[in-house]
Amino acid sequence: MTLACNVEDVPMGEGRAVTIAGRRIAVFRTRDGWYALDDSCPHMGGPLSDGIVSDQVVICPLHERRYELASGRLRTAPGECGVAAHRVSVQDDEVHVSLGAPVAASVVDPVPARA
Numbered sequence: 001m002t003l004a005c006n007v008e009d010v011p012m013g014e015g016r017a018v019t020i021a022g023r024r025i026a027v028f029r030t031r032d033g034w035y036a037l038d039d040s041c042p043h044m045g046g047p048l049s050d051g052i053v054s055d056q057v058v059i060c061p062l063h064e065r066r067y068e069l070a071s072g073r074l075r076t077a078p079g080e081c082g083v084a085a086h087r088v089s090v091q092d093d094e095v096h097v098s099l100g101a102p103v104a105a106s107v108v109d110p111v112p113a114r115a
């Protein structure tokens with residue numbers, strides 16, 4: 001787990017971008033809990049941290065694709081690439097995130113190196 005931000009950095013019902021290990025991560029605070037997704041929309045790179053949070057999804061601010069906060073799954077185009085979801089833990093006033101694998105990397109089979 002890595003310290004991402006403090007609780008008061010993210011207003012209720014919104015997201016904020018943080019950088020962890022060189023990755024831009026969108027941290028969301030909702031009445032149901034905290035969520036974290038890769039910040040860049042796979043469509044054209046829209047910042048999900050600037051998206052509208054509604055009904056357990058975030059709506060990309062550029063072309064309105066909807067990603068589930070809990071899983072990163074793309075709700076508006078099933079079968080297309082979603083975003084990585086990350087574990088979030090809140091301790092006292094601190095929000096910690098444990099990074100998962102990027103979606104693209106997690107579905108690509110490793111190719112053995114050739115000599």
Ligand code: FES
Nearest residue numbers: 041044046060063
């Ligand atoms: S950049 Fe997110 S929907 Fe197009």
